[in-house]
Amino acid sequence: MSYYDDIYEIAVDNYYLISTEDAYEAGVPPIELAKLAHRGKLENISRGLYRLTKYVPSSYDPYAIAVARLGRKAYLYGESVIGMLDLAPTDPNRIFVAVPTRTRRKLPSGVRVRKPGKEDVVTFYEGIPSQNVATAIRAARQTMMSERLLAATKEAKAQGYLTKREYEELEKDMGWR
Template sequence: MPRTTRNPSPERLFEIASVQAGYFTAAQARSAGYTRQNLAYHVAAGRFERVARGLYRLRQYPSFPYEDVAAAWLKAGPHRAVVSHETALVLHDLSAVRPDKIDLTVERPHRPAGNRPRLPGVRIHTTVQPLDAQDVVRIAGVRVTSAVRTILDAADAGTDLDQIVAAVREGIKRGLFTPSEMEEAARTRRARVRRLISVALQEAGYGSAVH
């Protein structure tokens, strides 16, 4: 259980929220010493904004254009969930097509699949192995799969080839990864994904050695 301080600590709450795009959960606020009454008071005073049930934002913190994504990520658990797949393509600005659901990846729990988090409008993907540090970046404080991991996951999940080609081309153009880095990462995936990445690199104007 998180330790609750005797008095509210604005510094501790800001420390929490500043690495989460300015957002914080009611549980995180309690860990910083804020009671339900404290939260209601600060919402009424205009210091906090109530975004959804159990989710708040520091009103003066720079806004995040994907509030629904941040909310879903926090509800799924900011330490165990990461924005991924087509939603991560959008956050990386590698796609202009927003998916119909928010994609989150969580480590496969050691419990029945039926006990996974159930969040409206969210598509949960699971992974057996914990994500390596190189596979996760932060965008405006939100944990997101890296550009390379995002493209590979999207390709694996059936994203249209045109979107994959555009993402590969844009990622290389912006220096997010090199063709060789994408090729190397693709070698760890199944044959279908390797072929898709090979075609994507060729369509984007780069040769591919992926087989």
Template sequence: MSARIKYRDVLREMALDRYGYVTTREAIEAGVPAVELPKLAARGGLEHVARGIYRVSTVPPTRNDQLVEAILRAGEGAYLYAESVLSLFDLADLNPRRIKVAVHRRTRTKLPAFIELTRVHGEPRTTVYDGLNSQYVADALLSCSGRIEPPILLIAAQQARAEGLLLTSEFRHLRRALRS
């Protein structure tokens, strides 16, 4: 077996857990030399998305592909934020035009129009939902306050609680905060 096939297989296995995406850093950590990625992309089966980001074309697309791409493009430590977290779970019947991603540091990368970057300070609570770095649902609901009407956010909180995305204490806190 040639190294080229082996590298392609390694990248595909990695990409299966990441909605088809792989970064140069992850590839290097898995033993695939960085110089191999552009070669594999030129031969097909691997698509260059942005600097240091590739998509394995044999991995079937999903509805979360653009979310993963937005997080990866924003850089290390980025996560889904506010309306994008609610949209991930179809809460509040939202369909935001742009994917909101939060970062802790300044990002100089030019991002496509479908990504809206928010710089946050401090250490926000984050988690992983469906393999995506995300703000907690409770915090996302509070982050949307002022942009989405409180009754809509209350309905979204009730739905999130019913789906097990909120603890009872978080739901009670949200209910008080959104009613005031």
């Protein structure tokens, strides 16, 4: 098997993305990713992050890439969770990502880094590490209008992202009751 075969399965399960860390754990030296990129098999997205050149685009790609750029401890935050799950309209040019450590990576202008909250609950939606919906709605108070958050909360309950108890707690906490 070639190095490309070794990383292919990992990348396909991760929006066609492969980090040098993931490759190294699969037994592929990081220099081989650079060689595969030079041969046109991979596209260099950012330092230490590559994507297969032959991939199926998804509406979740920008979110997956934003989180992957910041490493394994990063997760989607606040308004971006709401936008990714299509619970309410959000600005698609801004993606909020929480990361526990300081980062000096060069990021696109649309990626906004936040510090994790003490009460953040992290889960996976569509295979992307994210705040759970209830925590994301609370975090989005700083960036979204109250009416839009209320609509997102109702939609999240209708789609099963919130339990009845979580919905009632959000109504109380946000002052909608």
